Amino acid sequence: xxxxxxxxxxxxxxxxxxxxxxxxxxxxxxxxxxxxxxxxxxxxxxxxxxxxxxxxxxxxxxxxxxxxxxxxxxxxxxxxxxxxxxxxxxxxxxxxxxxxxxxxxxxxxxxxxxxxxxxxxxxxxxxxxxxxxxxxxxxxxxxxxxxxxxxxxxxxxxxxxxxxxxxxxxxxxxxxxxxxxxxxxxxxxxxxxxxxxxxxxxxxxxxxxxxxxxxxxxxxxxxxxxxxxxxxxxxxxxxxxxxxxxxxxxxxxxxxxxxxxxxxxxxxxxxxxxxxxxxxxxxxxxxxxxxxxxxxxxxxxxxxxxxxxxxxxxxxxxxxxxxxxxxxxxxxxxxxxxxxxxxxxxxxxxxxxxxxxxxxxxxxxxxxxxxxxxxxxxxxxxxxxxxxxxxxxxxxxxxxxxxxxxxxxxxxxxxxxxxxxxxxxxxxxxxxxxxxxxxxxxxxxxxxxxxxxxxxxxxxxxxxxxxxxxxxxxxxxxxxxxxxxxxxxxxxxxxxxxxxxxxxxxxxxxxxxxxxxxxxxxxxxxxxxxxxxxxxxxxxxxxxxxxxxxxxxxxxxxxxx
Amino acid sequence: xxxxxxxxxxxxxxxxxxxxxxxxxxxxxxxxxxxxxxxxxxxxxxxxxxxxxxxxxxxxxxxxxxxxxxxxxxxxxxxxxxxxxxxxxxxxxxxxxxxxxxxxxxxxxxxxxxxxxxxxxxxxxxxxxxxxxxxxxxxxxxxxxxxxxxxxxxxxxxxxxxxxxxxxxxxxxxxxxxxxxxxxxxxxxxxxxxxxxxxxxxxxxxxxxxxxxxxxxxxxxxxxxxxxxxxxxxxxxxxxxxxxxxxxxxxxxxxxxxxxxxxxxxxxxxxxxxxxxxxxxxxxx
Numbered sequence: 001x002x003x004x005x006x007x008x009x010x011x012x013x014x015x016x017x018x019x020x021x022x023x024x025x026x027x028x029x030x031x032x033x034x035x036x037x038x039x040x041x042x043x044x045x046x047x048x049x050x051x052x053x054x055x056x057x058x059x060x061x062x063x064x065x066x067x068x069x070x071x072x073x074x075x076x077x078x079x080x081x082x083x084x085x086x087x088x089x090x091x092x093x094x095x096x097x098x099x100x101x102x103x104x105x106x107x108x109x110x111x112x113x114x115x116x117x118x119x120x121x122x123x124x125x126x127x128x129x130x131x132x133x134x135x136x137x138x139x140x141x142x143x144x145x146x147x148x149x150x151x152x153x154x155x156x157x158x159x160x161x162x163x164x165x166x167x168x169x170x171x172x173x174x175x176x177x178x179x180x181x182x183x184x185x186x187x188x189x190x191x192x193x194x195x196x197x198x199x200x201x202x203x204x205x206x207x208x209x210x211x212x213x214x215x216x217x218x219x220x221x222x223x224x225x226x227x228x229x230x231x232x233x234x235x236x237x238x239x240x241x242x243x244x245x246x247x248x249x250x251x252x253x254x255x256x257x258x259x260x261x262x263x264x265x266x267x268x269x270x271x272x273x274x275x276x277x278x279x280x281x282x283x284x285x286x287x288x289x290x291x292x293x294x295x296x297x298x299x300x301x302x303x304x305x306x307x308x309x310x311x312x313x314x315x316x317x318x319x320x321x322x323x324x325x326x327x328x329x330x331x332x333x334x335x336x337x338x339x340x341x342x343x344x345x346x347x348x349x350x351x352x353x354x355x356x357x358x359x360x361x362x363x364x365x366x367x368x369x370x371x372x373x374x375x376x377x378x379x380x381x382x383x384x385x386x387x388x389x390x391x392x393x394x395x396x397x398x399x400x401x402x403x404x405x406x407x408x409x410x411x412x413x414x415x416x417x418x419x420x421x422x423x424x425x426x427x428x429x430x431x432x433x434x435x436x437x438x439x440x441x442x443x444x445x446x447x448x449x450x451x452x453x454x455x456x457x458x459x460x461x462x463x464x465x466x467x468x469x470x471x472x473x474x475x476x477x478x479x480x481x482x483x484x485x486x487x488x489x490x491x492x493x494x495x496x497x498x499x500x501x502x503x504x505x506x507x508x509x510x511x512x513x514x515x516x517x518x519x520x521x522x523x524x525x526x527x528x529x530x531x532x533x534x535x536x537x538x539x540x541x542x543x544x545x546x547x548x549x550x551x552x553x554x555x556x557x558x559x560x561x
Numbered sequence: 562x563x564x565x566x567x568x569x570x571x572x573x574x575x576x577x578x579x580x581x582x583x584x585x586x587x588x589x590x591x592x593x594x595x596x597x598x599x600x601x602x603x604x605x606x607x608x609x610x611x612x613x614x615x616x617x618x619x620x621x622x623x624x625x626x627x628x629x630x631x632x633x634x635x636x637x638x639x640x641x642x643x644x645x646x647x648x649x650x651x652x653x654x655x656x657x658x659x660x661x662x663x664x665x666x667x668x669x670x671x672x673x674x675x676x677x678x679x680x681x682x683x684x685x686x687x688x689x690x691x692x693x694x695x696x697x698x699x700x701x702x703x704x705x706x707x708x709x710x711x712x713x714x715x716x717x718x719x720x721x722x723x724x725x726x727x728x729x730x731x732x733x734x735x736x737x738x739x740x741x742x743x744x745x746x747x748x749x750x751x752x753x754x755x756x757x758x759x760x761x762x763x764x765x766x767x768x769x770x771x772x773x774x775x776x777x778x779x780x781x782x783x784x785x786x787x788x789x790x791x792x793x794x795x796x797x798x799x800x801x802x803x804x805x806x807x808x809x810x811x812x813x814x815x816x817x818x819x820x821x822x823x824x825x826x827x828x829x830x831x832x833x834x835x836x837x838x839x840x841x842x843x844x845x846x
Contacts, residue, residue: 180846181846182842182845182846183845183846184845188845192838192841192842195837195838195841196835196836196837196838197835198833198834198835198837200641200821200828200831200833201637201640201641201828203637220841221821222820222821223840223841224837224838224841225821225825225828225831225833225837226821227640227819227821227822227828229636229640231633231666232662232663232665232666233662235629235630235633235662235663236630236632236633236636236662236663236666237633238633239626239627239630239633239634239637240633240634240636240637240640241637242626242633242634242637243606243624243626243633243634243635243636243637243638243641244637244638244640244641245637245641246624246634246637246638246641247604247637247638247639247641247642247645247829248641248642248829249640249641249642249828249829250833251637251641265627266627266630269626269627269630273624273626329835359842359846360838360842362835362836362838362839363835365835366835367833367834367835398829399601399604399622399638399642399645400601400602400604400622400642400644400645400829401601401829402601403599403601404600404601405601406600406601406620406621406622406623407622407623408616408617408622408623408624408625409623409624409625410616410617410623410625411609411625411626411627412625417572418617418623419572419617420572420575420614420617420625
């Protein structure tokens with residue numbers, strides 16, 4: 001079984017609450033759930049929709065085709081009726097003009113009024129939905145009472161029951177297989193990963209679609225012991241985090257592309273001062289203000305060289321919420337081990353979709369600080385922040401913790417003590433030390449995920465959140481025709497680029513196809529730069545909407561197969 | 562006393578002979594000595610500029626960051642370790658120009674940090690352009706017809722933005738300046754001390770002599786707790802510029818206002834384990 005329900009309306013109509021209660025009910029009854037949001041940059045009006053896909057097998061993507069549409073307004077009917085499968089239905093209030101055999105009108109608003117509050121129409125729809133799919137009511141009623149505890153809870157339960165009475169059960173679902181799973185989105189997973197990693201300070205400026213990282217941390221700040229500071233701008237946000245890391249705690253900042261643009265000077269500061277730093281860039285289509293609430297993967301080329309001058313950095317793209325948790329925790333360890341900035345690349349699609357994932361296994365997380373506790377420093381042999389050492393890393397001391405020893409960090413080129421220098425020789429040594437870390441980091445980089453054929457003729461390359469839609473597309477194509485030799489490498493770690501698997505598969509592949517959500521094919525350029533390999537086809541999308549499996553299947557058929 | 566000070570740094574001082582920063586540096590070390598601070602307890606933060614070289618010339622922890630960004634790392638460090646004595650030493654360009662936004666909002670935050678602005682009313686490191694505090698009419702290589710922008714009034718800004726200690730000193734008034742620095746450092750909350758110091762190369766108007774002639778000490782009877790009087794005093798210029806503590810108030814500091822910081826040891830001393838996340842996972846079940 002695999003159903004896809006769309007709830008559409010304008011901002012402020014209560015769609016989020018309806019979707020949230022429905023998805024939580026499905027989750028609670030043990031189904032795999034994948035919820036994709038499409039929203040406009042406005043608080044009221046416009047056209048927004050949420051697609052709730054559920055199944056008894058794991059889901060990795062949203063999809064195009066719809067089984068059921070809940071239309072809260074006329075626009076939803078116009079926009080989404082054509083997307084219904086042949087046996088699909090659209091449910092709407094009787095006041096919306098019925099324009100199709102597939103459309104069923106219900107007295108939704110009337111039932112809400114009869115329940116005692118006209119605003120409870122979303123609860124009427126919820127009852128209707130639950131009954132439609134034959135789901136039990138008790139759990140959802142409890143959710144309703146909790147959600148509307150201060151807004152006519154009884155009327156909402158009454159409306160819910162009235163909604164359920166409007167229809168017969170239409171679909172019989174197999175029982176849900178899950179017992180203990182989380183229902184979580186990418187940004188929440190980043191925040192929880194940071195908490196597991198020991199973050200105690202998060203400074204950021206609100207920017208869609210990154211803000212919910214800050215919201216999630218803020219929700220737990222007192223209990224977890226985290227200071228969440230809303231900075232006056234992104235310049236402050238990143239510089240605050242750098243100061244906090246310098247002083248010995250784990251601090252993080254997060255933003256989207258526009259804010260990241262402002263942060264680039266300080267990214268260089270982290271690089272030259274060798275201060276650990278984790279920055280999440282949750283991408284949206286740019287440039288400038290771009291498409292605030294939509295998705296794109298167009299910051300990769302920028303991120304790879306962001307900052308003037310040359311610094312070592314690590315770039316990790318996140319492929320789904322589950323790995324967002326573990327990779328965020330890993331980012332802190334890498335950042336402290338090599339004293340370099342680590343950039344986590346997510347995007348609006350991943351930030352905002354919610355999926356059922358196995359409960360995070362905290363025993364897989366370690367906190368490795370790599371701080372020096374060397375007490376051998378003395379007046380004669382004082383601590384030097386930028387000491388040149390055999391292993392290429394300068395010991396990091398927490399300032400204020402070792403009487404007699406001070407820690408001097410400097411944005412100027414500096415000597416081993418941290419003092420400003422103009423020496424050519426010192427400059428060379430310090431550049432070699434900093435940039436030399438990249439060689440060590442290369443050994444830490446994780447090879448891309450390999451999907452499909454072990455040695456494919458058609459080798460697809462991609463990165464980040466396309467992982468899910470691409471995996472489903474490849475599975476569909478291979479199920480359709482088993483003779484198709486099709487496989488993909490989906491990169492998580494992007495810099496330094498792990499190339500072993502790529503060069504090995506490229507030897508046998510007849511064609512390499514690059515799939516990305518941007519205009520210029522930035523991964524293809526990176527691959528060319530690092531390996532000399534040429535992607536002869538690019539499938540690119542830059543309209544702000546995430547590729548669906550259907551889209552990828554169609555394009556591959558048109559362009560490659 | 563300088564060489565023998567525990568705050569003496571072996572780094573060669575790169576300021577011009579006669580620069581007001583030399584005296585300021587010596588007074589800073591004296592203030593730290595008299596407060597019985599130890600080098601590892603102190604963190605000097607700066608941005609970029611001549612004054613911003615100060616962290617190199619004091620044997621203490623130092624964070625010499627980016628131009629205009631002296632305050633945010635200082636804030637982050639103090640949040641991380643509330644036991645550190647955090648002092649910002651940066652110039653008028655760095656503090657009031659490039660970093661103006663951070664100044665405004667950190668005064669609102671009232672974190673317990675001290676901000677010494679080396680105010681010479683000109684840009685030194687970039688060679689003589691107007692700073693936010695350069696007076697109108699002052700000609701420079703850029704402002705060839707004289708500065709037309711209204712000068713920024715740092716003390717009035719500080720009083721209205723919520724700094725809880727607002728003062729002005731002058732390197733020519735050494736005894737007073739030592740006391741002002743000590744008061745600023747020991748003050749609980751954001752302390753802004755604007756310090757007049759001459760740039761002997763690029764500011765031929767506001768010279769040592771000029772400051773001597775145009776400043777006066779606030780009388781002992783002056784009451785710094787009255788905001789209206791303080792604001793009036795902050796605008797005194799043509800008939801003499803007051804030196805001393807213009808304004809002081811008790812207001813909860815950032816640390817005192819944030820429960821996570823107020824209670825318990827400094828963040829840097831807290832032991833954290835990955836399983837601290839476990840209770841929060843329930844929200845997603």
